[in-house]
Amino acid sequence: MLSWMQKHKKYLVVTIWVSTIAFVGAGFVGWGAYDLNSNRATSVAKVGHRNISVQELQQKYDRLYQYYNNMFEGKLTQEKADELGLEKAALQAAIQENLLLNFADDIGLSVSKDDVLKYIIVDPTFQKDGVFDKNLYYDVLRRARINPTDFEENLKLTILVDKLRTILNLPASKEDMAMMEASFFMQDKLAVEVINADQNEIKVDEKELKDLWEINKNNYMTKTIYGIETYFVESNKNEANEAALTTYYNENKERYKGSDDKIKPFEEVKAEVSKDYNIEQSKTNALEKYVSIKKAELATNDFVSVNEDNATFPLDEIKGARVGEVVKPFIYKDGYLIARVKSITPPQPMSFEQAREMVLEIYNEKKQKELLTAKAKAALENFKGTDVGFVSRDVNGSIAGLNESDTRAFVAQLFDANNKKGYVILEDKAVIYDILEQRLLTNNIDNNYKQITQQNVTMLKNNELIKDLTNKLQQYYEVKELSLIH
Structure with missing residues (x-):
């Protein structure tokens, strides 16, 4: 403890x-x-x-x-x-x-x-x-x-x-301290029985599955989809001289830190500095192209459709824009991207077919819990269990039939329960318990x-x-x- x-x-x-x-x-x-x-x-x-x-x-x-x-x-x-x-x-x-x-x-x-x-x-x-x-x-x-x-x-x-x-300010009284210490330093001697879930016992009823989706369908939404017209401005490819790169590095040192949060030396990040420098040098050209596209003097030349979960596209630059708006150039790959928002398709409830696998996961969890609960109640009626000795909130190791993680989860719920005999439902198992004896170890508190x-x-x-x-x-x-x- x-x-x-x-x-x-x-x-x-x-x-x-x-x-x-x-x-x-x-x-x-x-x-x-x-x-x-x-x-x-x-x-x-x-x-x-x-x-x-x-x-x-x-x-x-x-x-x-x-x-x-x-x-x-x-x-x-x-x-x-x-x-x-x-x-x-x-x-x-x-x-x-x-x-x-x-x-x-x-x-x-x-x-x-x-x-x-x-x-x-x-x-x-x-x-x-x-x-x-x-x-x-x-x-x-x-x-x-x-x-x-x-x-x-x-x-x-x-x-x-x-x-x-x-x-x-109210100070803690002796009675307050005694109550808190009893909560933290109580030990229970337990008899337990572990019942494991059996996935083969779960029979999927398609009507129940569809009813579950119907009740919760607003929780299963499609992602916002952005239709974007684009124009890519490739970065400057001219090789910069050493002096220019060194100056750029000195002005932007904070960008080039290692995992130890220390700034890396110039020679170690020279290639990265060169890339960043060339992108920076392309900014003026990108802004000129942006103005031309806004004035309809220059047309976009590509189109991409991305949803809001797309990790490869910098959607943060797009999300605040309205349909028809041209977004200022932002760094993308080895250059700048200019984007016009062509369309925004808001989230919509998925069809049953689209959401079925996600609903099935919830359905299986619900059925598994129901089966475990029924088995635990039945086992509790004629329960004997295995004596595992005394356990406390800071239990180390595991109880027979449980790994360390399950043991900690079980013990946490056990000490929040009020019943001498009962059961705890974990993710894939039920633990039936009987408290055989209790003791308080307050003498060991430093x-x-x-x-x-x-x-x-x-x-x-x-x-x-x-x-x-x-x-x-x-x-x-x-x-x-x-x-x-x-």
Whole structure:
């Protein structure tokens, strides 16, 4: 158990922190994928005597977007963000924060210039060799397109909420600690039986399969298809002299980093530099061709039809364009491509035949789970099982009949269950269990883990306090949402 907490202590804190993402906010963020309005002075809501600006809401949205984008391993699309309701979540986060800010104002809390300065100088983002660097501070904000005044005003809000949370802080009691330790350090002595799925038992009923597709057909959509007329401008093929290439390399060194994040020497990347240099030299010619195509003085000479999943074509340059629009030249292969959007075919529900294989996968999973559940219930009635000894949340190795991954999944669900006897359905098997005995190993907890536990208990209690407080504050401060323009 101690090793489990050591491995997962940062995730324990993060998991709890996520539930209060609305109240966390030091540091800066770049503008996200959601452009609410070019007029950042416009208010989108009023909470008590405070207005929520478009800028503030956009920052909340960006934080949420970046958090979920990390969860999706950098593959979060705008469509998925809309599906997750990030816009509403960002607005709700801003409202909850402003309820707290109203309360902080009314009880006399304030933020001084010294408070802001203290936060800035300890932020590692603005430090060089561990010391605050004023030039770095302004450079970082400039590159992030954030006005220092706006940044510091926004930071005041963060500091004010931090002050309020410090005042309201509830320490972890002995009873709280005992409950958390019981959750983490409990061990169960188990008898188990593993039932494996048998794919041969699944009989596909075509009517059921089609009914499943009918119910969920809006989940099976074709991809957006772009019909694009193109004109390719090949890069300059003249061999550049050494001096020109060296100058270009020195001006663009950051492009030529290795896997160790160090800049590669010129001789090692000379061929790549030459290619990039020649493409750059072709830009003027490409722009001239672009103007000619826009004026209908030059015709496109090729056509391509691509869907939005095409990884070989730079569709990011196309997606924002309208039908008939000519897109500015963008780098493609060894030159520049000029594109006119001829047509855009939006996603449509797939036919049953098109979606059948995808639906069949869901169907088989559903049937397999039903079969395993039925078998597990039957086995539970006359269950004896095999005694596998004591297990805990940080189980190492595997239980008989399960690999390590399945063992961890089973144990995680086991310790969340309330029944002495029961079953857990995994991906392709069912595990029937009976808890024969329990014991608590709190005597083996060292101070390091007690501190981790205390931190998490304290965070849980205070997050619940903040949640209850904001719910109460809604009765005291009027919340008025204004129309969003985006």
